[in-house]
Structures are given as C-alpha cells and as structure tokens.
Amino acid sequence: MEPVDIGxxxxxxxxxxxxxxxxxxxxxxxxxxxxxxRSGRIxxxxxxxxxxxxxxxxxxxxxxxxxxxxxxxxxxxxxMFGLLHGWLCSFRGVNDIAVGIAMMLFGxxxxxxxxxxxxxxxxPDLPALSLGWWSDIPQVQAALQVNVLFxxxxxxxxxxxxxxRSTRVGLTVRVVGDSTDAARAMGLDPDRVRLLSTxxxxxxxxxxxxxxxxxxxxxxxxxxxxxxxxxxxxxVIFARWNPVNCFWxxxxxxxxxxxxxxxxxxxxxxGYYLFFAAPYVLTLALLVMTSSPDRAMQGxxxxxxxxx
Amino acid sequence: xxxxxxxxxxxxxxxxxxMTMRFGDxxxxxxxxxxxxxxxxxxxxxxxxxxxxxxxxxxxxxYHATSGQLLVAGREEHMTDPKVAQSLRLGMVYQHFTxxxxxxxxxxxVISRADAPAVIDWRSERRRLDAFMATMPFSVPLDQPxxxxxxxxxxxxxxxxxxxLGNRFLILDEPTxxxxxxxxxxxxTHVRGxxxxxxxxxxxxxxxxxxxxAFADEVSILRRGKYVGGGRVDEMSIDxxxxxxxxxxxxxxxxxxxxTDRQPILTLRGIRAQDRSGLKSIEIDDVTLHxxxxxxxxxxxxxxxxxxxxxxxxxxxxxxxxxxVNGRPYAATRAEARAHEIRYLPExxxxxxxxxxxxxxxxxxxxxxDEGRGGGTAFWKDGRAIARNAVxxxxxxxxxxxxxxxxxxxxxxxxxxxxxxxxxxxxxxxxLIVSNPCFGLDFNAVSTIRDRLIDARNSGTAILLISEDLDxxxxxxxxxLVMSEGRVTYETPIATANVAEIGQHMxxxx
Numbered sequence: 001m002e003p004v005d006i007g008x009x010x011x012x013x014x015x016x017x018x019x020x021x022x023x024x025x026x027x028x029x030x031x032x033x034x035x036x037x038r039s040g041r042i043x044x045x046x047x048x049x050x051x052x053x054x055x056x057x058x059x060x061x062x063x064x065x066x067x068x069x070x071x072x073x074x075x076x077x078x079x080m081f082g083l084l085h086g087w088l089c090s091f092r093g094v095n096d097i098a099v100g101i102a103m104m105l106f107g108x109x110x111x112x113x114x115x116x117x118x119x120x121x122x123x124p125d126l127p128a129l130s131l132g133w134w135s136d137i138p139q140v141q142a143a144l145q146v147n148v149l150f151x152x153x154x155x156x157x158x159x160x161x162x163x164x165r166s167t168r169v170g171l172t173v174r175v176v177g178d179s180t181d182a183a184r185a186m187g188l189d190p191d192r193v194r195l196l197s198t199x200x201x202x203x204x205x206x207x208x209x210x211x212x213x214x215x216x217x218x219x220x221x222x223x224x225x226x227x228x229x230x231x232x233x234x235x236v237i238f239a240r241w242n243p244v245n246c247f248w249x250x251x252x253x254x255x256x257x258x259x260x261x262x263x264x265x266x267x268x269x270x271g272y273y274l275f276f277a278a279p280y281v282l283t284l285a286l287l288v289m290t291s292s293p294d295r296a297m298q299g300x301x302x303x304x305x306x307x308x
Numbered sequence: 309x310x311x312x313x314x315x316x317x318x319x320x321x322x323x324x325x326x327m328t329m330r331f332g333d334x335x336x337x338x339x340x341x342x343x344x345x346x347x348x349x350x351x352x353x354x355x356x357x358x359x360x361x362x363x364x365x366x367x368x369x370x371y372h373a374t375s376g377q378l379l380v381a382g383r384e385e386h387m388t389d390p391k392v393a394q395s396l397r398l399g400m401v402y403q404h405f406t407x408x409x410x411x412x413x414x415x416x417x418v419i420s421r422a423d424a425p426a427v428i429d430w431r432s433e434r435r436r437l438d439a440f441m442a443t444m445p446f447s448v449p450l451d452q453p454x455x456x457x458x459x460x461x462x463x464x465x466x467x468x469x470x471x472x473l474g475n476r477f478l479i480l481d482e483p484t485x486x487x488x489x490x491x492x493x494x495x496x497t498h499v500r501g502x503x504x505x506x507x508x509x510x511x512x513x514x515x516x517x518x519x520x521x522a523f524a525d526e527v528s529i530l531r532r533g534k535y536v537g538g539g540r541v542d543e544m545s546i547d548x549x550x551x552x553x554x555x556x557x558x559x560x561x562x563x564x565x566x567x568t569d570r571q572p573i574l575t576l577r578g579i580r581a582q583d584r585s586g587l588k589s590i591e592i593d594d595v596t597l598h599x600x601x602x603x604x605x606x607x608x609x610x611x612x613x614x615x616x617x618x619x620x621x622x623x624x625x626x627x628x629x630x631x632x633v634n635g636r637p638y639a640a641t642r643a644e645a646r647a648h649e650i651r652y653l654p655e656x657x658x659x660x661x662x663x664x665x666x667x668x669x670x671x672x673x674x675x676x677x678d679e680g681r682g683g684g685t686a687f688w689k690d691g692r693a694i695a696r697n698a699v700x701x702x703x704x705x706x707x708x709x710x711x712x713x714x715x716x717x718x719x720x721x722x723x724x725x726x727x728x729x730x731x732x733x734x735x736x737x738x739x740l741i742v743s744n745p746c747f748g749l750d751f752n753a754v755s756t757i758r759d760r761l762i763d764a765r766n767s768g769t770a771i772l773l774i775s776e777d778l779d780x781x782x783x784x785x786x787x788x789l790v791m792s793e794g795r796v797t798y799e800t801p802i803a804t805a806n807v808a809e810i811g812q813h814m815x816x817x818x
Contacts, residue, residue, distance in 0.1 A: 166428045171411070171419040178410045185406045186420055187391055302409065 006139055011262050017143030018258020019251045020150055021216045025050065025208035025225075026250035027153035029232035030239065031160060032204030034246050036082075037236055038164065039197035040177035040190070040303030041089060044100025046205040047229030048107020049081040053209025055115035058220035062123035067214050070123065071149070074210035075203040081107055082202020086195035096305060104229070118220050126215045149211050153247065156204075160243035173197055177301030205229065234283050238290065240299040256282045311345035313382035315506035320381040320397065320476045321346035322367060322509070327376035329362050336362040337373070338533040344477075344526075346381070347506040349499070351524035351541070352513045353553050355751065359533040360513045364479045367511075368400050369393045380477075394422070399475030401466045401483055409455035413448055413465055417472050440472060445498030458610030460491045467495065471508070480512040484519060490811055491608065496523045515751060517546045529553050563759065566766040568600035573770045574638075574650075574739055578629035583615050583794055590615045590794040592629070597739065602761065602771040604785030605796075606778055608814050612794035613774045614655060617743045620772070621652050621660075633739070651675075651732035653742040658724045661732075664717035668709050669698035671716045672731050697734075705730035706756065722749040729757060733764060740764060743774040758784060778807065778814075790814055 006013070029046050036043045053074035061070030085103050089096045129151070132144030163170035176183045176193040183190045208228070213220045235253060239245035260276035313321045322344050329337035337359045344350045354360045366373040369387035378385055380396050387393055407416050418424055418433055434450075441447045448457065448465045457465065463483060470478050480499070484492035500523050502508050514520060520527055521541060528538035529552040537552035574597040581590045590612045597603050607613050618624035620631070622640025631638045633648045645651070654660035662671045670677075673694040680686035698712040705726045709719055716724060725745065732740065745761070746754040761784060765771055775781050781788055788805050790798035790813040798813035800806075 166430060168419070168424045168426050168428065171415055171424070171428070174411060174415075175408045175419055178408045179406075182406045182408045185390075185402075187394070187422075299410070 006137060008266060010139060010266050013139055013143050014262030014265055015255045015258050017145075018262060019255035020143070020146055021254070022257045023250040023254030024147060024150045024153055024211045024215075025228045026232050026235060026253050027150070027157065027247055028208030028211070029205045029229050030235045030246040030250055031153070031156055031243055032078075032082075032201035032208075033233050033236045034201075034239070034241055034243055035160065035173065035204070036194075036198045036201035037304055038177045038241055038301055039173045039194045040180070040301050041086070041096050041194045041198060042100065042233070042304060043082065043085050043103070043198055043201055044097055044230070044233065045081065045085050045103025045107060046100075046202070046232065047225065047227065048104035048111075049078050049202050049205040050107075050209040050212070050229040051225050052081065052107040052111040053078050053206030054213035054224045055111040055118065055209075055220055057206070057210030058123050058213035059115070059118045061210075061214055062118060062121050065124060067124050067126045067210075070214055071126070071207055071210045074206040076206070078206020078209070079199045079203035081206070082199040083195060085202065086198035089198070090191040090195060112222055115220055115222070119222075122219070123214065125218055126211070128215070147211070147215050149207065149215070153250075157243045157247035164243070174301070177303050180303055208232075231279065231283065234287070237300075238283070238286050241301065242299065253279050253282065311343060313346055313379075315347040317347075317506035318476050319347040319503070319506050319509045321348075322381075322398070322477055322511070323379040324363070324367060325377040325379070327363065327366055327378075328374045329359075329366055329371060330374045336533050337366065339376075340530065340533070340535045342528045342535065342538070344509060344511055346509050347503055348525045349503045349510045349512070349523055351520040351527040352511055352530065353515075353517075353520065353527055353549060354513075354530035355515075355553060358530040358553075360530055361481070362533075363530070364400065364481070364511065364513065367393070368398060368479065394473075394475075397474060397476045398479075399470040399473060399477070400479040400481065401463075401470060402481050407454045407462060407465060407469075410453055412451055412453055413457070414450040416454060416465070417450075417469055420469055420473060422473075441468075444468060444471065445501060446494065458608070460609055464495060467499065471502075476507070477509045478511070480510060482513055482515065484514075484516070490814075492519070493522075499523075517549060520549065521546065563762045564766075565762065568766070568768040570598040570600050572596045573599050573634060574772070575632045576629065577632070579619060579626055579631070580628035581615060581619055581624055581626045583612060588794055590619070592616065592796060595789065595796060597770045597772050599738070599770045600765060600768045601786040602765050602773050602784050604781035604788045605772065605774045605791055606781045606788055606810055606814060607776070607791035609776050611791050611814075613743070613776070613791055615794070616791070617652075617654055617741070617774055620741050621654060623660075649736045649738040651737050651740050653725075653729050653732050653740070653745055655743040655747070657728040658717060658721075661728050662716050662724065665715055667713045668702070668707070668716050668719065668727060669694055669712035672698045672701050672712075672727060675731055675735065701727065701730040701734060705760075721747075722753045725749060726753065726757070729760065733760060737764060737769050739770045739772070741772045741774075744776060745773070746775075746777065746780060778810065782807065 029050055033043060033046055056077045057070035057074030060073035061067045081103060085099055088094055088099045126147055126149060128145045128147045130141060130144065131146050132141035135141060164174060172188060172193060175186065176188060176190045180190045212224050217224065231253065235249045236246060239249040256278040259278045260272050263272040263275055311321060325341050327337055327340045328335065340363060352360050362371065365371045367378060367387065369390045369392050372388065378387055380398065385392065385396060411419070414434065414437055417437060418428060437450060446464050448461045448468065454462060454465070467483065484496065496519060499510055503510050512524065524541050526539065527541050527544065527549065529536050529549060531553060576592050576595040579590065579592040583590055605613060605616070615624055619626055620640065633650065638644055638648065652661065658664055676697055677689060677694060678685050695712065701707065702709060702712060707723050707727045707730065709723065716727065719727065729745065745757050749757070761771060773781065773784055782805065785802055787801050788799070788810065789796050790810055792814060798810065
C-alpha cells in the first residue's frame with residue numbers, strides 16, 4: 001500500500017499510535033505499583049523488575065518459540081522479585097524505599113548478567129490486533145495496531161477498580177494500607193497482605209518488561225527501559241492510587257513520549273528533541289497543578305512511608 | 309441476687325475469678341474478681357493506671373493473665389487469642405478509634421465481618437445494612453469516608469459495628485470522652501435500652517460518676533490493681549464510690565478568682581477559611597480575647613472549633629479577615645508567637661505539639677532550646693539547660709516518665725498533656741490558646757490542669773479555651789461563645805449562662 005500524505009494530521013495520529021504503543025509498560029507497572037502502594041508499601045525496585053522481566057521474557061520466548069511463554073516467565077520472575085522485596089521489608093526497621101533502590105540495581109545487574117547471550121538472537125513478537133481495518137489510510141492502520149497486552153492492561157485496570165470496591169481481597173488491601181492497627185484489630189496479618197501485594201505487583205511489572213522486549217521496541221538490549229519503571233511510580237501518585245486513572249495517566253504519558261518522534265516525522269527538524277522530555281515535564285507540571293497546600297493528598301494510603 | 313449466664317435475647321454474662329496479671333515485678337492486676345451478669349450495664353471505675361485496661365485486655369485475650377479464671381456464659385474459657393473472644397461474641401470499643409479512615413462507614417462494617425464475602429454485592433449488602441440501621445437506635449451516614457465523620461459519629465459507628473458483628477458482650481472504653489453531654493446521654497440511653505432488652509451485656513470503663521449513676525446497674529471499682537469496692541449502683545452513693553476509687557474523697561479545689569485589669573489582646577475579624585472536609589466554610593466575624601479572662605468556646609465536635617485552633621496556630625490558611633495581637637497583624641510565626649508570648653495547647657498534643665520520637669526532655673525544650681542569653685537566638689545547643697528545664701517541668705507538672713530521655717510517644721495521654729501544658733505555661737505567657745485540655749484524663753490530672761489554667765488567668769494571662777466538654781466550659785470560663793456550623797452563634801457572660809440555652813445553640817437551634 002502506498003503511503004498517503006495526510007499532512008499535519010500525522011501528528012495527532014502518531015501521538016495516538018505512540019500512546020497505545022508506549023503506554024503498555026506504564027499501564028502494567030503502574031497497576032502493579034498501585035496495588036503495592038494501596039497495601040501501604042512502596043516498591044521502588046520495579047525498574048529492576050521491569051528490566052529483568054524484559055530479559056527473562058525475551059529469553060523464554062526465544063527458547064520456547066512462544067511469546068506468551070515469555071510473558072508468563074517474566075511474570076513469575078517479577079513475582080519472585082516482588083516477594084523478595086516484601087519479605088525483606090517484613091523485618092523490623094527495614095525501610096521499603098532503601099530495599100526498593102537495592103532491588104532496582106540488583107534486578108538490572110542480574111538482567112545484564114544473564115541477558116548477554118540474548119542480545120543477538122531474535123525472539124518471536126507478541127501478536128497485535130489490527131483495529132484499523134475500517135480505514136484505507138495506512139498511517140491510521142499503523143497507529144491502530146493494538147497489542148493484546150494493551151487490551152489486557154485496560155481490562156486489568158477495570159478489574160482492579162472493581163476489586164478495590166467490591167471484593168474482600170480489595171477491601172483487605174485497602175484496610176492494611178490505611179491503618180495497620182485497624183487491620184490487626186480485625187485479625188488480619190498486615191505483613192502477609194503486603195508481601196502478597198508486592199508479589200503480585202512485581203508480577204505485573206514483569207509483564208510490562210516482557211512487552212518491552214517482545215513488542216515495542218521489540219528486542220532485548222541493556223537500554224530497553226528508559227526509566228518507565230520509575231516514572232510509573234510518579235504516575236501512580238498522579239493517578240491518586242486509582243487503577244482506572246492509572247490507565248488514563250499511562251496513555252497520557254505514552255502520548256507525551258510519542259510527541260518528539262511524531263514532530264520529527266512531519267519534518268520538524270529543529271528542537272524536536274526537546275519534546276522527548278515532554279513526559280518528564282508533564283509529570284512535574286501535573287503534580288504541581290493537582291496538589292493543594294491545604295489538603296493532604298486525597299486517596300493516599302496513610303500507611304505509605306511517602307505520606308507519613 | 310441471682311445472675312443469669314445468658315438472656316433469652318442473647319446477651320451473655322462474663323465472670324472473672326481471681327485474675328492476676330504481672331509484668332515482670334509489677335503487678336498490674338492483683339487477684340481481681342468481678343461478675344457481670346447477662347443483660348446488665350456494668351461500670352468499671354478507676355483512675356488511670358488502676359488496672360482497668362489490663363483487666364479488659366485479659367478478658368479480650370490481648371494479655372494472658374498470669375493466673376485466674378474466666379467464665380463466659382457460665383463456661384470456663386481460655387482467652388489465648390483475641391480471636392477466641394471474637395468467636396465467643398465478646399467485643400470491645402476502644403478509646404482510640406479502630407475504624408479505617410479512608411473506607412466508608414458501609415465498607416468498614418462489611419469488611420469487619422469475619423464472614424465477609426469474597427465478592428461483595430453492594431446492592432444487597434446495602435439493603436441489609438439499611439435494614440440493620442433501621443433496628444438501631446441511632447444511625448450514621450454510611451457513604452461518607454470515616455475520616456469525614458465527626459468524633460461523635462465515629463464513636464457511634466464503633467458501637468454500631470460491634471452490634472453489627474453480633475457481639476453480645478461489649479466492653480466500652482470511655483465511650484463518651486469524645487461526645488458532648490447531650491450526645492453522650494443519647495448514646496448511653498440507647499445502649500442502656502439494649503441491655504434492658506436483654507440484647508447485650510455492657511462493661512463500661514469510665515471516669516464520670518454521673519454516667520455511672522445515670523446508666524449503670526452495677527459498678528466495680530479498682531485502685532492500684534486491686535478490687536476495692538462495688539455493687540449495685542442504687543445502693544451506693546457517689547461519695548462512697550469516689551472514696552473507694554481515690555482512697556479518700558477527691559480534693560475539689562476551691563478555685564479563687566482574682567480580677568485583673570482587662571485589656572483586649574487578641575482580635576479575630578472577618579476570618580474566612582475552609583473546614584477540614586473542604587466542603588464547608590469557617591466564618592468568624594468578630595472575637596476579642598482580653599487579658600485576665602478565660603473565653604470559653606463551646607460546641608459539638610466538628611463545628612469548626614478544630615479549624616479555629618488551626619487558624620490560630622497557623623496550621624490552616626485563611627482566605628480573608630485579620631488576626632491582630634496588641635493591634636498588630638499576627639500570622640502565627642514562631643517569632644511573632646515569641647514576641648507576643650502566645651502559647652498553645654492544641655488537641656491531640658502528641659500529634660500537633662510534639663515530635664513523638666524525640667525524647668521527653670527534647671520535647672519540653674521546644675520553647676527554649678534556641679533562646680540565647682539576653683533574648684537573642686542561640687547557635688549551640690545547651691544540653692545542661694535542656695536537662696534542667698526537663699527536670700523542673702517533669703517535677704512541677706508531675707509528668708510520669710521512666711526518664712527524661714524516654715520517647716515522648718511512650719508516655720500515656722495524660723502525661724503528654726501535662727508535659728505540653730507545662731512547656732507552654734512556663735516563662736512569660738500573655739495568651740494561652742487551649743483545646744480540650746482535659747480530654748481523656750483522670751480526676752487528678754483534670755483537677756491539676758484546671759487549677760493551672762485558673763492560676764494563669766489570675767495572673768493576667770488571656771486564655772482561649774476551646775472545649776467540647778460543656779461542664780469544663782461552665783466551670784472555667786468568664787465568657788462563653790458557642791460555635792455551630794463554623795460560625796459563632798451565641799455569646800454570654802458566665803453570670804447569665806444557662807446550660808440548656810447553650811445546649812440549644814450548640815445543636816444549631818438558637
């Protein structure tokens with residue numbers, strides 16, 4: 001098919017396509033972090049989990065020939081990282097932020113160590129659905145190549161919102177995150193709830209990593225993540241610990257990330273690289289705009305060491 | 309008299325026999341036996357540290373009694389774990405709230421149930437909750453997050469929660485300390501109704517004789533870990549009870565008042581601010597505080613008193629109006645507070661006026677640690693001066709602490725209160741702004757603190773007393789303002805003050 005010249009329409013289209021493509025790891029990491037933080041703990045190690053998930057997912061997909069096996073393996077390793085973090089934090093006097101930074105470096109180091117042999121080989125990609133069949137314009141079709149994990153992420157966000165509202169598990173996580181004392185008085189074991197929440201959070205971050213290496217950018221390199229694991233944590237705060245907001249915020253971040261390349265593609269040759277910084281500027285601007293000097297952060301789990 | 313183990317409607321009786329609890333060398337509970345018949349309203353009286361909490365914690369299984377037996381509904385039970393107590397339908401309402409602040413009342417109720425379903429069908433749960441609420445004597449808004457409820461509503465919800473869980477023996481730990489007299493009467497009347505109907509048995513820890521005589525059937529009195537008296541309330545006089553509790557009749561100090569020349573000091577004019585929920589506004593048009601007077605601010609909790617305190621301490625932003633002190637604008641900075649000699653005793657001093665993890669000595673030094681000789685600021689910390697200051701305040705205000713180096717968070721509420729009051733009343737004090745200074749304290753502590761306030765007033769200090777305890781306001785104030793819905797709605801000098809009328813204004817019917 002011949003490319004059609006669609007002029008400046010290319011910019012919003014590229015942003016939309018970029019948002020869908022780039023946002024998926026943000027969605028998974030932020031949903032995982034959302035769950036962990038709702039239980040009253042913060043896991044800064046998700047960047048390391050993400051990178052290790054990318055490596056292990058790519059390796060497993062290459063060895064088995066199935067990208068979904070890769071996603072599964074990434075989730076398992078992610079859960080192990082999360083459980084390790086949760087287990088370390090259950091000791092008295094251990095700080096979750098310090099453990100998180102250590103886990104981040106540990107995960108990245110381990111991924112680079114085991115990942116060396118997988119830099120060259122090519123693993124199968126995750127499949128995408130073409131939601132642009134109704135259009136004749138190839139750019140539209142390209143933009144609407146939607147990966148299955150993106151759709152899974154959207155559904156997961158809805159599921160988590162429902163879980164926090166209407167299931168015992170969800171309410172239990174919220175109770176533990178909001179008041180350790182109340183949780184104990186109810187006969188809940190806060191450490192166990194946090195351990196499991198951190199484990200599941202880690203598994204989701206691992207899936208986010210598998211997306212990076214198995215779909216976009218689609219190969220395993222040491223620079224596969226550009227700090228998505230860390231930005232997703234800021235994103236959770238901006239989304240006020242609400243899973244559905246996490247999804248929209250991830251889309252926004254993805255779109256902002258696609259701004260630079262989109263401008264480049266329509267021929268803006270100067271200064272476009274400034275727009276590569278758009279997600280970071282956006283993070284700062286949104287956090288400043290949505291904060292209030294009078295009220296405490298709404299929706300923040302009060303056991304979180306950030307808000308204590 | 310005969311006691312029943314279980315009433316037809318389900319209330320259960322509890323009997324503790326020869327309970328002893330030792331912590332190391334310290335005997336917190338010494339061979340105490342009490343018998344609480346099913347369907348009775350039993351009061352447990354005693355000063356702070358008399359062993360009341362230890363006793364109920366042994367009953368609830370938080371502590372394992374060193375020796376002694378516990379009979380629940382006539383059967384011996386071993387309280388090895390709070391869960392055992394729960395399964396026997398024993399429930400406790402704590403002085404500190406155990407509700408989860410960010411969850412709504414409905415969510416709190418449902419999740420507290422041991423058999424909370426894995427997937428909650430909110431429509432049918434709501435129907436059942438509404439049906440339950442309809443059978444209850446009082447109700448609370450179910451859809452608000454608990455953090456937005458006033459203290460009185462939280463207390464009601466705590467009691468509702470126990471009933472919702474189907475508990476038939478309730479321990480209430482000073483349930484009315486956060487309520488207004490009218491609210492307290494309302495709640496206790498309903499609780500008493502439930503005991504008379506045989507639905508529940510109640511053991512209430514309290515300091516207030518009025519509540520004992522008005523609501524309880526029986527009373528047990530503890531002093532220093534020992535059972536020192538008790539029986540049917542209608543066969544005992546208040547005098548007997550207080551003698552048993554204190555060892556002798558309490559010293560009601562005759563407080564004398566000296567009049568000093570009254571000068572206006574602190575003026576609030578046209579203050580506008582948001583309340584803590586951000587939904588309502590605080591509007592204070594014109595309030596003036598004079599030297600040598602106690603200006604009492606009465607009101608039901610959640611009507612803007614807390615916000616007023618925060619405005620005065622600089623914790624809450626105002627959108628309009630002015631605060632002036634001695635004719636000059638006042639923004640509650642440390643320098644201004646020091647220059648004008650304004651001191652504060654806020655509500656919950658551990659949270660609002662202390663650094664909980666710092667030592668008692670350091671906390672007591674907050675007003676003086678940076679004061680150099682001759683009024684300047686000091687650069688080096690003077691450890692010896694801090695230690696001297698700590699020792700003199702600990703002695704002078706009878707703060708019970710293991711050592712000045714102990715964390716202030718390890719002290720009991722009354723001792724934190726005395727420590728902060730000591731710090732704030734030392735040195736030159738021209739204005740003192742206090743909020744609920746006697747919240748949750750025992751008789752002796754209340755009496756000491758009130759004496760100190762009157763002493764300060766007599767020496768010309770201007771005192772703004774914000775209190776939810778109307779008796780306290782009536783006892784101490786020279787002039788009374790009533791706050792309702794964020795506004796000052798009524799003012800009267802003490803000479804013409806009438807509790808009924810003030811109560812009506814507090815309730816918003818003026």
